[in-house]
Amino acid sequence: MSQWLEHSVQVEVAAPIEHVWSLWHNIELMPRWMKWIESVQVLEDRPELSRWKLGTRSLEFTWLSKILQEIPHQIIQWESVDGLPNRGAIRFYDRKETSIVKLTITYEVPGFLAILMNNDFVRNAVEGTLQADMDRFRDYALSEASHDPNH
Numbered sequence: 001m002s003q004w005l006e007h008s009v010q011v012e013v014a015a016p017i018e019h020v021w022s023l024w025h026n027i028e029l030m031p032r033w034m035k036w037i038e039s040v041q042v043l044e045d046r047p048e049l050s051r052w053k054l055g056t057r058s059l060e061f062t063w064l065s066k067i068l069q070e071i072p073h074q075i076i077q078w079e080s081v082d083g084l085p086n087r088g089a090i091r092f093y094d095r096k097e098t099s100i101v102k103l104t105i106t107y108e109v110p111g112f113l114a115i116l117m118n119n120d121f122v123r124n125a126v127e128g129t130l131q132a133d134m135d136r137f138r139d140y141a142l143s144e145a146s147h148d149p150n151h
Contacts, residue, residue: 002085002108007127010102011134015145017073017094020101023141024076024090033136035129054084103134 013020023029027050031037038053054061063083070076073094079087085108093100 006106008104009131011138013099013138017099020099021073033140034133
């Protein structure tokens with residue numbers, strides 16, 4: 001018996017939607033701001049698929065992910081097709097001078113672990129880590145925008 005757990009976090013970035021989108025769209029960059037993601041590799045022969053590796057001090061997970069929906073400057077939605085069961089979406093909201101980026105991640109955990117993880121302490125720890133990742137993304141996006149002569 002397993003259970004799906006969901007987390008959502010968001011950040012506002014003082015950069016145009018085109019810039020914010022282009023960074024997330026290049027998913028191989030994600031380890032630069034996602035603390036637990038060690039690597040993301042898009043499959044050359046099937047660009048809708050990517051191999052992910054997540055690692056912490058004591059755990060390592062891999063999975064193959066498939067892009068289900070992609071609407072430029074609006075959403076990237078994915079689902080794992082092999083390995084660690086997960087799915088989610090990155091949503092983009094254009095606020096003209098700024099952009100809102102909302103990350104929703106859902107993942108499957110075994111029943112006994114779900115009971116442990118559903119408590120507020122673990123939920124807050126996971127969401128705190130994801131929020132820190134989003135804050136790192138904001139800082140990375142602003143740093144990249146300052147180096148881009150088009151912005």
